[in-house]
Amino acid sequence: MATEKIKVLVVDDASFMVKAIGNILNSDPDIEVVGSAKNGLEALTKIKELKPDIITLDVDMPIMNGITAVRHIMLECPVPIIILSSLFTNGAISFEALRLGVVDFLPKPSGAISKDIHIAKQHIIDRVKMGVSVHIDNIHRVRIEQYNEEKKLTNRYGYQALHHILLLGTTLGGPNTSIRIFSQLSPDLSAAAIMIQETAPRILAAFIDEFDKYATWNIKQALDGTVLEAGTCYVASNETSVRVEVNEQQEAIIRVSDAIDNPLDELFSSAADVFEQNTTGVLLTGIGDDGSNGFKVIREKLGTTIAQNSHTCVYPNLAQCAIERGLVDKIVIEKELAKEIENAIRKQEKNS
Numbered sequence: 596m597a598t599e600k601i602k603v604l605v606v607d608d609a610s611f612m613v614k615a616i617g618n619i620l621n622s623d624p625d626i627e628v629v630g631s632a633k634n635g636l637e638a639l640t641k642i643k644e645l646k647p648d649i650i651t652l653d654v655d656m657p658i659m660n661g662i663t664a665v666r667h668i669m670l671e672c673p674v675p676i677i678i679l680s681s682l683f684t685n686g687a688i689s690f691e692a693l694r695l696g697v698v699d700f701l702p703k704p705s706g707a708i709s710k711d712i713h714i715a716k717q718h719i720i721d722r723v724k725m726g727v728s729v730h731i732d733n734i735h736r737v738r739i740e741q742y743n744e745e746k747k748l749t750n751r752y753g754y755q756a757l758h759h760i761l762l763l764g765t766t767l768g769g770p771n772t773s774i775r776i777f778s779q780l781s782p783d784l785s786a787a788a789i790m791i792q793e794t795a796p797r798i799l800a801a802f803i804d805e806f807d808k809y810a811t812w813n814i815k816q817a818l819d820g821t822v823l824e825a826g827t828c829y830v831a832s833n834e835t836s837v838r839v840e841v842n843e844q845q846e847a848i849i850r851v852s853d854a855i856d857n858p859l860d861e862l863f864s865s866a867a868d869v870f871e872q873n874t875t876g877v878l879l880t881g882i883g884d885d886g887s888n889g890f891k892v893i894r895e896k897l898g899t900t901i902a903q904n905s906h907t908c909v910y911p912n913l914a915q916c917a918i919e920r921g922l923v924d925k926i927v928i929e930k931e932l933a934k935e936i937e938n939a940i941r942k943q944e945k946n947s
Contacts, residue, residue, distance in 0.1 A: 600627040601727050604647040606638040606664070607631070607679075608656045612703070616651055616679065619716045626723060633657075635664025642672045648727045651719075653703070654680040654688055662688060665695045669736065675726040679703050679719070686801030690809075693770040693802070696734035698726040698909075702797045725767055725882060725910075733880075733909050733929075734768075737775045739809045757825045757847065758947060759786035759940050760870040764859035764889075766793040766833060766881030768909035770802075772929055773879065777810040777828055779933035784940050786875075788828035789817060789837060789849065789866065791858050793881070796832045803830050819851040833858050839866040856885075863889025867896040873947065874898030875939050877932070878923075881913030890922040899939045904928045 605616050605628055617628045630645045632638040636659040638650065650668075654661035665676060676697040682688050683702040692700050699722055701715075761784075763773065769792045777788075794802060800816055807814040810828070815821075817831035822842070829849060831837045836858045838850040847869055855861060859878075863886060867874045876893045878886045880903060890900045900923050905911035907929040917923050927935045 598625065601625055601649065601723060602627055602629045602645070602647045603723060604629060604638065604641055604645060604650040605631045606633075606635070606650055606656075606661070607653040608633045609653075612653070616719070619719055620723060622716070623720050626720065635659030635661060635667065638664055639667055639671065642668065642674055647674060649675040649677065649698075649723055651677050651679045651723070652697075654678060654682050654692070662691055662695070665692060665697060669696060669734065673731050673734070675729045675731060677701060677722050677726055683795070683798040684801050686798075686803070686805035689798045689802045690774075690805035694739065694774050695736045696771050698722070698729055698768060699793070699795075700798060701795055729768060729909050730911070733907055734771070737771060737778065739774065739778045741808050756785055757787055757823055759784065759873040759875065759943055760823070760839065760847070760866050761786050761788040761828075761875045761877070761936065761940065762863055762866050763788065763790040763792075763877045763879060764862070764881070764886045764913070765791070765879035766883060766885070766910070766913060768880045770794060771909070772903070772932070774806065774809070775929065776933045776936070777806070777812050777814065780811055781937050782811045782826045784937065785825050785944060786940050787823040787825055787847075788812065789823075789831070789839070789862060790828055791831050791833050791837060791862055793833050794830075796834055799830070799832050806830070817849050817851055819849065821849045823847045823849065831858075837862050839869050841869055857888070859886035860889040864892035867893045867898055870898070872897040873943050875901065875936065875943070877901045877903075877936060878914045878917050879903045879932075880908035880910050882910045883912055884916040886913060887917040887920055887922055890917050891920075894922060894924075899924050899943065901925045901927055901932070901935060901939060903932060
């Protein structure tokens with residue numbers, strides 16, 4: 596019996612882009628574009644009429660833009676959403692879309708019927724195929740307020756010596772959860788954090804700049820050679836590899852290099868070699884089994900491992916693989932993650 600095709604609705608006000616995206620998706624035998632819409636308002640009607648499995652959504656559209664459309668869609672007729680936009684340098688837009696729970700935010704290929712739309716072809720197809728397996732009931736918008744900048748500065752003046760490392764790993768669907776954690780996590784821990792998430796490198800810097808406005812911690816991009824500071828979370832795309840090493844001054848630093856197959860394992864194991872029992876590893880929502888071997892090293896060094904309860908994950912595989920291998924000290928539902936991470940680091944502080 597033939598497998599039913601993935602039904603996609605393409606939402607974009609540019610007819611040439613609708614055609615280009617449609618050609619890309621229809622080139623895959625498992626995907627069928629069942630319709631298109633020129634704005635968010637029309638998309639709402641088409642979703643209810645056509646019942647697509649997933650939609651691709653532009654942001655800059657008349658009548659109802661993409662961000663407003665996401666808010667309405669997730670309330671009225673929830674469906675996995677992949678943003679495909681040329682506004683990827685606008686951090687406020689990418690941050691808001693990911694906060695609201697879109698599956699991913701991808702840069703729209705530049706130009707008209709451009710060369711790079713064909714270079715991006717397989718990436719778009721892969722995202723659609725992964726997007727349909729999302730646990731839509733576990734997508735929740737993060738309620739946040741802009742963090743008081745004076746309060747953040749005050750926290751930074753109270754310098755904390757760095758004794759602990761917090762490592763977070765996630766793939767598709769993870770930025771929503773990471774926003775929730777760092778809008779709640781206490782900034783006065785004697786820890787630095789490094790987080791690898793599946794975010795397109797072209798949107799990462801702008802996303803981080805906006806993320807920093809709402810986080811209790813300082814949020815910075817993970818750059819090669821950076822000396823780790825307590826109260827700062829360094830964010831990297833999983834399209835790079837990140838290690839923790841010690842420099843000649845005996846300071847813990849970040850080393851960033853080219854992409855590898857298992858970046859979470861690399862980060863977790865290298866950091867545990869440096870911080871040993873003062874290491875806390877966290878696996879969040881995601882696809883694949885990366886991070887499990889790194890968790891094994893953390894536990895060998897007597898550090899702490901935490902996994903998001905897979906029943907609350909948008910994608911359960913990443914956390915569940917480590918849980919099934921018996922490599923997790925604590926399994927935590929999403930809304931309790933910040934509290935349990937803080938408890939783990941406080942416990943390490945007492946034992947130091």
